[in-house]
Amino acid sequence: MMLTSLSDCAQFISTHGAKAIAQQLHRDQETCRAGGLPTLLSFALKGASSTLADEIGFHLLEHNGSTKVPISIVRLHYKNILRSFRRLFINRVYWKTIDKLNR
Numbered sequence: 001m002m003l004t005s006l007s008d009c010a011q012f013i014s015t016h017g018a019k020a021i022a023q024q025l026h027r028d029q030e031t032c033r034a035g036g037l038p039t040l041l042s043f044a045l046k047g048a049s050s051t052l053a054d055e056i057g058f059h060l061l062e063h064n065g066s067t068k069v070p071i072s073i074v075r076l077h078y079k080n081i082l083r084s085f086r087r088l089f090i091n092r093v094y095w096k097t098i099d100k101l102n103r
Helices: 006-015 018-033 041-047 050-063 071-102
Strands: none
Touching (some): 006 018, 006 041, 018 041, 018 050, 018 071, 050 071
């Protein structure tokens, strides 16, 4: 499934489990490292239930080889990842817009 809009992301969240969502967030991290933009998934997850957020957070940390991490660390890691995607997305879109206006 292509996650090119907020509605695509909302549908992805409603039809996939926490593990699949965490895997997509890891793909977004790889895309960012390669200089690309993340999907809008981080924006769509803004209103996610704390239960879903915790489950995604545990899967994100499992991917890094971490086990038995306190829930406070899980939540902090999850929030930091989403916040970094949102910030990166907004900054890149902003500067692309500024560049277009200056041409």
